[in-house]
Amino acid sequence: MPHLPETSVTPEQEAAWAERFGRDRANLVAKNAVSSVGIRAAARVPEGVAESALGFDxxxxxxxxxxxxxxxRCWMFASLNTLRQHVIARLNLKTFELSQAYPLFYDKLEKSNWFLLNVIDTVGEPLDGRLVQYLLQDPVGDGGQWDMFRSLIEKYGVVPKEAMPETACSRNTREMDKYLTRYLRGCACRLRGRAAEGATREELLQIRTTMLADVRSLLATCLGEPPRTFEVRLRDKDDNLVCHGSFTPHDFFADVVQVDVKRLISCVSANTADKPFNRSLTVSRLGNVAEDGQVRYLNLPIERLKELALAQLTDGRPVWFGCDVDQSYVRDEGLMATECLAIDQLFGFAVEGCLDRAERLDYGESAMTHAMVLEGARLDEDGKPVLWKVENSWGKDHGRDGFDTITDDWFDQYVYQVVVDEAYLTPEELAAYRSDPIELAPWDPLGSLA
Structure with missing residues (x-):
């Protein structure tokens, strides 16, 4: 064999590593278990699962x-599930569901407009530059943020699920997203081409209008036409008719849902060096409804997020939250708990433990990937949460009768955002939220969409 440079893995090194692996009984047991059932099943700790038995204060x-x-659409489902609770409680309903296809229609339309405006704004940037390539990567993905949902319902209202039910393309958005994304990338190509030929911004904006008409046609084909008016008949648990009549989406939101969404503040916890606590943050070019601008967060320590969430739950109100859902997750049992999977013990060195919370954000290991609803908490003798009950949007057969649980330690590690009423914030926190925000790069981890 020819001489290998010092940067290569040599056969001697690989053989020595194999010999060391084979000498360790734990390695051989781990190999047999993992190769048979997979990493998480082999690393499952039954005592850790048992510590998360149900029961909430x-x-x-x-x-x-x-x-x-x-x-x-987890962010839409979580948002609508927080809104519907107000309707269920106020009207004494057994259950109720708002249409998720309705905001999906308008989110895709608004995101398309947002994307085309960004294309027009960056026609002078190089096509192969990081910014333009980032914008082209996923122009109308399903994900979103609380502020984006608030913009949608303030502009378009809400409707009951019966008024705009699911379609094949809302239940499985892959094909719709694929063809809409392809069309929008073609639009970007044409807009940049016209700009290179000397078209003015006003001319490009007019071309964009024609393109948006096509986008709406595609959405109507996939999702159906959103209702302008609809009839409602709601009966309470005693079969009394408690809500009836004809509504517009705006009327239904104002008269039946009755939630002042302007009071709901998005609080995050990112302890990286570039994100000071008690400061307002925004993310460049992140949003959907053009006239509302970019999202805004208040950055707070993780313990403060827990205090705010528990205060709102104690007052009988659910809490929208965002997290990195797949970390330390025993999915079949609906349990997110760092103590339930012994990954580092299984491999014999730090795998999960090789990065702390801030390092995971900085090095691309973690971000907010999923939004759900906190609907309960178990407390210790000092009134501190030890276990949280979570409403997911993965159906009644998922997890523990359709809901998940997260331990407080998992909350410390992987929850990044809660949305709470401004009444729970201090005057100083509200002032910080309303101050001029620090603008983060479009690809910052806080720009990830649930």
Whole structure:
């Protein structure tokens, strides 16, 4: 064999590593287990699972479990599930569900407009530059943020699920997203081409209008036409007719849902060096409804996020939250708990433990990937949470009768965002939220969409 440079893996090194691996009984047991059942099943700690037995001191009743199916609409489902709780409680309903296809239609339309405006804004940037390539990567994905949902319902209102039910393309958005993305990338190509030929911004904006008409046509084909008016008949648990009549989406939101969404503040916890606590943050070019601008967060320590969430739950109100859902997750049992999977012990060195919370954000290991609803908490003798009850949007057969649980330690590690009423924030925190925000790069981990 020819001489190998010092940067290569040599046969001698590989043989020595293999010999060392084979000498360790634990390695051989781990190899047999993992190769047979997989990493997480082999690393499952039954005592850790047992410590997360059910039972909650604070609990907010919700309706029947919802199912986003094969779509990335968790942020919409979580948002609508927080809104519907107000309707269920006020009208004494057994269950109730708002249409998820309705905001999906308008989110895709608004995201398309947002994307085309960004294309027009960056026609002078190189096509192969990081910014333009980032914009082209996923122009109308299913994910979103709380602020984006608030913008949608303030502009378009809400409707009951019966008024705009699911379609094949809302239950599984892959094909719709694929062809809409392809069309929009073609639009970007044409807009940049016209700009290179000397078209003015006003001319490009007019071309964009024609393109958006095509986008809306595609969405109507896939999702159906959103209702302008609809009839409602709601009966309470005693079969009394408690809501009836004809509504517009705006009327239904104002008269039936009755939630002042302007009061709901998005609080995050990112302890990286570039994100000071008690400061307002935004993410460049992240949003959907053009006239509302970019998202805004208040960055707070993780313990403060837990205090705010528990305060709102104690008052009988669910809490929208965002997390990195797949970390330390025993999915079949609906349990997110760092103590339930012994990954580092299985491999014999630090794998999960090789990065702390801030390092995971900085090095691309973690970000907010999923939004759900906190609907309960178990407390210790000092009134501190030890276990949280979570309403997911993966159907009634998922997890523990359709809901998940997360341990408080998992909350410390992988929860990044809660949305709470401004009444729970201090005057100083509200002032910080309303101050001029620090603008983060579009690809910052806080720009990830649930």
């Amino acid at each position: 604070v609990e907010v009743p919700q309706g029947d479990r919802t199912d986003q199916q094969r779509s990335g």
